[in-house]
Amino acid sequence: xxxxxxxxxxxxxxxxxxAGGLFAKVSPDEAARLDKDLTPxxxxxxxxxxGSIPAWTGGLKDTPASFEPGKPYPDAFPEDKVLFxxxxxxxxxxxxxxxxxxxxxxxxxxxxxxxxxxxxxxAGYTDEILGMxxxxxxxxxxxxxxxxxxxxxxxxxxxxxQNGLEVLxxxxxxxxxxxxxxxxxxxTPTEGGKFTPVTMFEEYxxxxxxxxxKDNQDGNLMFYFKQAVVAPxxxxxxxxxxxxxxxxxxxxxRGWIYNAGQRRVRRAPQVSHDSPATAxxxxxxxxxxxxxxxxxxxxxxxxVGKQELYIPYNAxxxxxxxxxxxxxxxxxxINNDYxxxxxxxxWKVEATIKDGTRNIYxxxxxxxxxxxxxxxxxxxxxxxxxxxxxAEAHTKYFYDLQAVFPTVEVHYDLDSGRYIVSxxxxxxxxxxxxxxxFETKDFTPAAxxxxxxx
Amino acid sequence: xxxxxxxxIIGGVLLNSNAISSSTELETERQRAQLNFxxxxxxxxxxxxxxxxxFAYSTGDCFLRAAxxxxxxxxxxxSPDLNSNNDILTALQYADSWFRLAEVRNxxxxxxxxxxxxxxxxxxxxxxYTVR
Numbered sequence: 138x139x140x141x142x143x144x145x146x147x148x149x150x151x152x153x154x155x156a157g158g159l160f161a162k163v164s165p166d167e168a169a170r171l172d173k174d175l176t177p178x179x180x181x182x183x184x185x186x187x188g189s190i191p192a193w194t195g196g197l198k199d200t201p202a203s204f205e206p207g208k209p210y211p212d213a214f215p216e217d218k219v220l221f222x223x224x225x226x227x228x229x230x231x232x233x234x235x236x237x238x239x240x241x242x243x244x245x246x247x248x249x250x251x252x253x254x255x256x257x258x259x260a261g262y263t264d265e266i267l268g269m270x271x272x273x274x275x276x277x278x279x280x281x282x283x284x285x286x287x288x289x290x291x292x293x294x295x296x297x298x299q300n301g302l303e304v305l306x307x308x309x310x311x312x313x314x315x316x317x318x319x320x321x322x323x324x325t326p327t328e329g330g331k332f333t334p335v336t337m338f339e340e341y342x343x344x345x346x347x348x349x350x351k352d353n354q355d356g357n358l359m360f361y362f363k364q365a366v367v368a369p370x371x372x373x374x375x376x377x378x379x380x381x382x383x384x385x386x387x388x389x390x391r392g393w394i395y396n397a398g399q400r401r402v403r404r405a406p407q408v409s410h411d412s413p414a415t416a417x418x419x420x421x422x423x424x425x426x427x428x429x430x431x432x433x434x435x436x437x438x439x440x441v442g443k444q445e446l447y448i449p450y451n452a453x454x455x456x457x458x459x460x461x462x463x464x465x466x467x468x469x470x471i472n473n474d475y476x477x478x479x480x481x482x483x484w485k486v487e488a489t490i491k492d493g494t495r496n497i498y499x500x501x502x503x504x505x506x507x508x509x510x511x512x513x514x515x516x517x518x519x520x521x522x523x524x525x526x527x528a529e530a531h532t533k534y535f536y537d538l539q540a541v542f543p544t545v546e547v548h549y550d551l552d553s554g555r556y557i558v559s560x561x562x563x564x565x566x567x568x569x570x571x572x573x574x575f576e577t578k579d580f581t582p583a584a585x586x587x588x589x590x591x
Numbered sequence: 592x593x594x595x596x597x598x599x600i601i602g603g604v605l606l607n608s609n610a611i612s613s614s615t616e617l618e619t620e621r622q623r624a625q626l627n628f629x630x631x632x633x634x635x636x637x638x639x640x641x642x643x644x645x646f647a648y649s650t651g652d653c654f655l656r657a658a659x660x661x662x663x664x665x666x667x668x669x670s671p672d673l674n675s676n677n678d679i680l681t682a683l684q685y686a687d688s689w690f691r692l693a694e695v696r697n698x699x700x701x702x703x704x705x706x707x708x709x710x711x712x713x714x715x716x717x718x719x720y721t722v723r
Contacts, residue, residue, distance in 0.1 A: 328672065419678060497684045519712070552716035553676050553677035
């Protein structure tokens with residue numbers, strides 16, 4: 138009899154869970170913490186005990202006087218000096234605040250270092266974003282299985298996350314400024330450090346940021362993305378178009394490729410999960426782009442907790458127009474003399490491959506910046522459980538946009554010794570433009586063909 | 592003297608054309624191996640539901656053979672470079688992930704092929720944490 142009651146209770150609980158979202162929303166009392174001990178996006182407002190991480194006081198207030206919209210971003214902290222440098226000789230001293238991948242890079246290369254600067258919690262948020270968070274904190278839920286969102290608007294669905302999947306969705310749906318265009322190069326240097334820059338041009342628009350956005354149309358669509366290879370000539374003209382769906386299990390990502398050689402547009406269902414990324418020499422998978430993108434359905438996501446970590450941050454120096462690509466792209470790794478590391482609190486999440494599914498990475502460890510929810514450091518393990526690859530996103534605060542966003546992304550292969558660096562624009566005139574007036578017709582297969590013929 | 596010059600020029604042209612044709616051959620061989628790897632990528636994209644473990648085995652086999660083709664090319668044409676090593680390892684990691692999936696359902700031969708793939712990975716993965 139006792140067994141029967143327990144069984145009935147269990148079934149009732151399951152039915153209740155399945156009737157709505159998978160995880161509970163946050164109560165109004167809990168949500169009120171966003172005005173108290175937590176920042177508006179859910180980070181800890183206070184600094185740490187030692188004072189090496191300061192309190193959040195609203196982010197960077199003053200835009201550098203020399204900044205002109207549409208022009209390169211001047212360093213917001215030009216007076217800051219390197220406090221100390223982590224390298225092979227002293228890494229044990231800082232090991233508790235380094236990822237496994239960072240430690241592996243330091244051990245592998247005597248030339249690899251991490252210059253550490255004062256921590257600057259530069260992230261600020263627009264009133265529009267804060268309004269979205271106020272709604273999301275008490276309304277947003279994960280769909281069953283965690284592959285989509287319910288009752289969510291705009292950005293940052295889970296400022297007070299309850300599990301690893303909610304943390305991941307905060308990264309996927311963080312503030313990217315609504316829409317942008319970006320021109321940059323990526324490089325996959327040889328053993329000796331030689332490389333051919335591959336120039337990319339991207340256009341991105343959130344569904345709600347389209348000029349002709351209609352709330353009642355295509356509700357399972359999250360954003361549009363177009364990526365064209367501009368140079369070298371042997372790759373130029375190939376264009377990828379993605380319509381990113383929210384629930385990719387219900388409806389897989391819609392992808393098309395325009396092949397310049399064949400002058401044809403064709404469907405590209407393979408552009409997802411662990412298929413090789415565009416022109417990456419196999420050093421990155423499709424879902425490595427932006428550290429992680431796409432469906433989370435192949436992994437179990439475990440929230441490990443929060444910790445302090447040295448992460449790339451406020452990377453204005455790495456974007457400097459006074460640098461050449463050769464100054465940055467070296468054999469084995471990028472020149473971290475131009476990077477800036479800071480101590481920040483991060484959320485640590487471990488993704489482990491689910492039974493009955495597959496990926497070349499059996500486990501991934503992600504570190505999310507508490508102030509922006511962006512993944513800043515990630516480690517990737519192969520089928521044997523050995524650390525295989527590691528990645529860093531060098532982010533900076535776009536003070537006119539009020540958003541933290543990656544400017545340079547580096548993926549290191551610890552086994553082969555090769556790497557891919559993406560997002561460099563030092564020798565290009567402009568990198569980002571924001572607030573573009575995109576319409577749906579800019580992201581159709583016909584538009585893809587036009588982009589390829591340019 | 593003039594005829595000697597002509598013979599030298601003809602010899603030079605012949606030598607160069609040999610070099611050109613042999614390098615084209617090598618390039619084609621390498622390209623063929625790369626194309627086979629890309630073909631495996633297309634095959635793997637055709638099954639996202641993982642309901643066929645025989646498919647998992649054959650896709651793993653496709654990647655393993657692609658890796659072996661690059662290995663053979665490297666063996667026959669000089670010392671391995673980082674690019675080829677990376678291509679071999681990447682193909683092997685794809686093979687590993689598919690054989691693992693097939694092995695879960697005891698697909699015939701999957702365990703052996705997985706063991707073979709892992710032996711290759713151990714060989715081609717450079718020891719971690721080596722100091723340059």
